[in-house]
Amino acid sequence: MPTIVVEVMPKAELLDPQGKAVAGALRRLGKTEFTGVRVGKRFELTVEGPADAALLAEVQELADTVLSNSVIEDVTSIFVLEAVAGETH
Amino acid sequence: MRIGVVTFPGSLDDRDAQRAIRLAGATPVALWHGEHDLHGVDALVLPGGFSYGDYLRAGAIASLSPIMAEVIDAANKGMPVLGICNGFQMLTEAHLLEGGLIRNEAGAFICRDQRLRIENTDTAWTNGFTADQEITIPLKNGEGGFIASEDTLARLEGEGRVIARYLDVNPNGSLNEIAGITNARGNVVGLMPHPEHAVEPGFGPDTVAAMRSGVDGLAFFTSVIERSLVNA
Numbered sequence: 100m101p102t103i104v105v106e107v108m109p110k111a112e113l114l115d116p117q118g119k120a121v122a123g124a125l126r127r128l129g130k131t132e133f134t135g136v137r138v139g140k141r142f143e144l145t146v147e148g149p150a151d152a153a154l155l156a157e158v159q160e161l162a163d164t165v166l167s168n169s170v171i172e173d174v175t176s177i178f179v180l181e182a183v184a185g186e187t188h
Numbered sequence: 189m190r191i192g193v194v195t196f197p198g199s200l201d202d203r204d205a206q207r208a209i210r211l212a213g214a215t216p217v218a219l220w221h222g223e224h225d226l227h228g229v230d231a232l233v234l235p236g237g238f239s240y241g242d243y244l245r246a247g248a249i250a251s252l253s254p255i256m257a258e259v260i261d262a263a264n265k266g267m268p269v270l271g272i273c274n275g276f277q278m279l280t281e282a283h284l285l286e287g288g289l290i291r292n293e294a295g296a297f298i299c300r301d302q303r304l305r306i307e308n309t310d311t312a313w314t315n316g317f318t319a320d321q322e323i324t325i326p327l328k329n330g331e332g333g334f335i336a337s338e339d340t341l342a343r344l345e346g347e348g349r350v351i352a353r354y355l356d357v358n359p360n361g362s363l364n365e366i367a368g369i370t371n372a373r374g375n376v377v378g379l380m381p382h383p384e385h386a387v388e389p390g391f392g393p394d395t396v397a398a399m400r401s402g403v404d405g406l407a408f409f410t411s412v413i414e415r416s417l418v419n420a
Contacts, residue, residue, distance in 0.1 A: 116295040171335060
């Protein structure tokens with residue numbers, strides 16, 4: 100059963116208050132080597148059948164219209180994760 | 189006049205919106221997100237709250253609800269629609285209004301009585317105000333930062349479609365201190381602060397006259413009633 104991964108990030112030019120809060124926590128821990136943190140989202144869509152071109156086109160469409168809002172976010176990547184051999188679920 | 193208030197899973201202010209409609213002199217009609225039926229109402233309010241726990245994006249899942257097909261159709265035909273807070277987020281997610289709302293700049297949930305200036309008194313929901321009238325109504329949001337592309341922002345400003353702007357402080361990092369906008373036709377209005385919580389003496393913001401006596405929010409609801417009488 101393939102899994103299609105969709106990754107969405109807040110637009111680079113926008114302030115990411117969530118990332119800013121995490122960056123502040125890292126700074127307080129003394130981890131000063133990290134100059135910035137941005138927080139995004141990862142969706143994992145599981146299908147029964149093959150992840151063929153038609154399905155990936157549908158995922159692209161959904162990624163652009165439902166999973167992300169183009170006013171505030173960018174879809175940064177879509178890729179297929181094949182089931183790992185020996186996985187029990 | 190009958191004004192529908194749509195309840196979504198996680199709506200909080202639907203009852204307050206119904207009460208505001210009643211106090212303004214119209215009949216509130218409770219509508220359910222899962223139906224494809226507006227029950228013949230003359231106007232609509234999408235209330236505040238945390239529909240679907242703000243999952244995915246605030247207002248995003250609610251904007252895909254069954255009833256939203258009818259809401260979008262009615263809005264495009266000119267029916268007055270007011271989205272308050274989470275309702276404003278739904279209107280942007282449904283593409284009935286431009287721009288978007290993101291997490292507050294300071295990262296914290298903000299709850300305060302907020303001063304605003306009403307800058308467009310031609311819309312279905314603001315015609316009862318005087319130009320540049322200053323009002324105070326409660327504000328309470330975690331994701332109220334209004335953003336839009338440079339082009340969109342210039343168009344909204346150029347066409348006078350900013351209906352309300354924050355005064356004194358910008359509570360959530362909204363671009364140009366924008367608290368609310370309207371569509372080109374003026375029938376759809378989105379507002380981040382909550383007029384429905386400032387409609388009855390004793391339960392509103394403090395004023396210089398008396399504690400909790402502020403009723404500045406009522407004019408949003410009387411505006412749409414007046415407009416319907418003029419058009420009748």
